[in-house]
Amino acid sequence: EIVMTQSPATLSVSPGERATLSCRASQSVSSNLAWYQQKPGQAPRLLIYGASTRATGIPARFSGSGSGTEFTLTIISLQAEDFAVYYCQQYNNWYTFGQGTKLEIK
């Protein structure tokens, strides 16, 4: 099983600033990496797939990068609605998720 490790567990950032979230795979997943956002009491929502392609309706302030084993989700100009938990997921060999990064208001 491919293990996904996210860091940090919690990230405190001020509104309007930039957030950088990391995700590492235990073996190469090529670009088969997705990011999901989950707000309290809601289902997760697909943000990014193919490591860097935004899903339909996702604002341009969200961007993804990386390939192989190292990936990054960057959110610029943080808005109030962006504070949530973010999960990375590999879909190169079935499906496994990272443990999540909680993005909180500083």
Next chain:
Amino acid sequence: VQLVQSETEVKKPGDSLKISCKGSGYSFTRYWIGWVRQIPGKGLEWMGIIYPGDSDTRFSPSFQGQVTLSADRSINTAYLQWRSLKASDTAIYYCVRLSGSGSFFVFDYWGQGTLVTVSS
């Protein structure tokens, strides 16, 4: 595209249960449907997938033999079923639509989740 799941369930250990996920707004038989478990306050775990077109199923090793997946094409509904619930099955269960190409699929739409509580 919408996935609408059945309501909250409260069960006792040893009970059986079948929860549902009704798809609309797309061709139900042409997309895999998956199930994801989330223990309250914890992360996401993929359980298994089913192709409603022919009921082909695949399971995560962690859930193989623990649950059953099925689908009724006539009513665009997928199901997740347990024969004998345990307290450790307490979680929110999400159904998801898989979208992609070849062997690589992402979970592009999610149901609202069904909370299953198992307690004596």
